[in-house]
Amino acid sequence: MKKPFIIALDFSSLHDVKNFLAPFQGESLYVKVGMELFYKEGLAIVSYLKEQGHEIFLDLKLHDIPNTVKNGMKSLASLDVDLVNVHAAGGTHMMQSALEGLEAGTSAGKQRPLCIAVTQLTSTSDTMLKEQQLITHSMQEVVTHYASLAHQSKLDGVVCSTHEVPSIRKAVGKSFLTVTPGIRMALDSNDDQVRVATPELAREYGASAIVVGRSVTNASNPVEAYYQMLKQWKGEHVSQ
Ligand SMILES: O=c1ccn([C@@H]2O[C@H](COP(=O)(O)O)[C@@H](O)[C@H]2O)c(=O)[nH]1
Numbered sequence: 173m174k175k176p177f178i179i180a181l182d183f184s185s186l187h188d189v190k191n192f193l194a195p196f197q198g199e200s201l202y203v204k205v206g207m208e209l210f211y212k213e214g215l216a217i218v219s220y221l222k223e224q225g226h227e228i229f230l231d232l233k234l235h236d237i238p239n240t241v242k243n244g245m246k247s248l249a250s251l252d253v254d255l256v257n258v259h260a261a262g263g264t265h266m267m268q269s270a271l272e273g274l275e276a277g278t279s280a281g282k283q284r285p286l287c288i289a290v291t292q293l294t295s296t297s298d299t300m301l302k303e304q305q306l307i308t309h310s311m312q313e314v315v316t317h318y319a320s321l322a323h324q325s326k327l328d329g330v331v332c333s334t335h336e337v338p339s340i341r342k343a344v345g346k347s348f349l350t351v352t353p354g355i356r357m358a359l360d361s362n363d364d365q366v367r368v369a370t371p372e373l374a375r376e377y378g379a380s381a382i383v384v385g386r387s388v389t390n391a392s393n394p395v396e397a398y399y400q401m402l403k404q405w406k407g408e409h410v411s412q
Contacts, residue, residue, distance in 0.1 A: 173349065173381045175202035177402050178229055180353070180385030182206055186213050186220060193224065195395045202254075204229040204383055218251050228253040229351075229383075233290055235259035238269035245270045245287075249277030253285050255351075257331060260289035260318035267325035286349070288329040289322040291315040291336070294354030297366045311367070312336055316343050323348055329380065333367030337377040346378070353383035357401065360387050371405035 181203050183189050189209065193201075203226045209217055210232065221228050230253040234241045241258060248256050258270045270287055278284040292301065292315050301307045307314055315336040320343055322330050329349020332340060337350045352374050354365040362368050363386060374382045384401055391397035 173202075175200075175227055176379075176381040177398075177405055178202045178204050178351070178381055178383045179388055179398065180204040180206060180231075180383055182208055182385050182389065184208055184212055186217055189217065189220070192389060192394065196398075200225045200227075202227040202229065202381075204231050204385075206231045207233075215251065218253060222252070227255075229255040229257075230285075231257060233257055233259055234270065235262045236266070238262075238266045241266050242269035242273035242276075245273030246277035249274045249284060250279075252279075252282065255286045255288065257288050257290055258327075260291050260322050260330065264321050264325045267322060267327055271326060286328040288331055288349055288351055289318065289325075289327050290331040291318040291322075292332070294333045294352075294367045295364050300366075312339050316340055319344055319348070319350075331383075334369035334374040334377050334379055334382075335367055337374075337379050341378055349380040350378070351381045351383060352379040353385075355382045355384045355401070356387055357404070371401050372407070375405055375407055 179201055181189055203221055205217055205228060218228060230248060234244050235258060258267060267289060274284045274287055298311055301311055315332050316339045319330045319340040323344040329351060331351050333354050334352045340350055354368045355371055355374060356362060356368045358370055371382055382405060388394050388397045
């Protein structure tokens with residue numbers, strides 16, 4: 173990915189997004205719009221971020237019957253965002269339908285948005301997998317299996333934690349995207365995340381891109397926090 177550092181704009185209004193982005197003036201960023209912001213601001217937020225020259229990951233995690241996901245993706249493709257996603261648990265038919273919808277909804281001459289599948293949320297622990305989802309395979313096996321299904325369905329990649337990246341790369345190759353949230357600096361709070369890693373570990377394990385929210389957005393100086401994490405992601409020395 174050209175810009176492998178994605179900032180999660182988990183804000184509740186366009187006003188808060190504008191305040192957050194103001195000190196980044198002139199910088200073209202890769203930003204993630206999730207449910208909180210999109211459900212509140214809708215198309216206005218996408219239009220605004222595009223006008224400002226940012227790339228957009230629209231993180232709505234579609235998970236429904238194949239026909240509904242196909243038509244949903246057809247609508248999302250018309251927004252001209254760069255990256256969208258589904259839940260791999262929806263199955264191969266659903267993932268293939270997602271791609272069909274994206275292709276059908278992309279205007280002639282434009283590139284369809286990339287599409288990736290969420291494997292297991294980074295807030296899911298081994299215990300939750302076993303006790304709440306009744307899955308007896310290991311996290312690594314489950315995530316890698318979902319990545320193989322997404323690969324067979326011709327998706328562009330997956331959302332996973334840093335810890336599963338090496339196994340996924342081994343199973344489906346290096347060109348399949350591994351986008352990793354749950355990124356924290358060593359001394360940061362994990363909040364509700366379970367399978368966390370530093371930017372440095374994500375780079376070392378070969379993640380295609382990292383997604384960072386609160387470690388930047390809640391920092392007392394977000395611009396400084398962003399550059400500190402970006403430096404670590406690029407392999408430049410940073411002391412905390
Ligand atoms: O497995 C997943 C899938 C998506 N996310 C999203 O990434 C950000 C992470 O935010 P932090 O504040 O850095 O924890 C957030 O928008 C999630 O919805 C994820 O964390 N894990």
